Amino acid sequence: MLNRQEETNVGTSIFIRATEISEVLEVSKTQAYKIIRQLNAELEKQGYMTVAGRASRQYFNERFYGVGAEE
Numbered sequence: 001m002l003n004r005q006e007e008t009n010v011g012t013s014i015f016i017r018a019t020e021i022s023e024v025l026e027v028s029k030t031q032a033y034k035i036i037r038q039l040n041a042e043l044e045k046q047g048y049m050t051v052a053g054r055a056s057r058q059y060f061n062e063r064f065y066g067v068g069a070e071e
Contacts, residue, residue: 013057014056014057014058015051015054015055015056015057016054016055016056016057016060017053017054018032018033018036018053019032021035021036021055021060025064033053035055036053036054036055039055039056039059039060039063040052040055042059042063043056043059
């Protein structure tokens with residue numbers, strides 16, 4: 001369950017955290033952190049800088065939902 005501060009930031013931050021990923025995808029926090037590491041590794045290979053423990057919300061949406069992906 002998200003706390004009040006997290007609820008106000010959901011969907012507005014450029015980063016998505018493990019707690020939100022675990023709730024959205026209905027996976028454990030451990031699995032959510034694995035997903036974050038994989039997404040960040042992909043971005044680093046493309047030359048982007050990343051933040052440990054957080055993933056780009058835009059890239060997350062592209063990889064999981066195809067939202068914003070170039071066709």
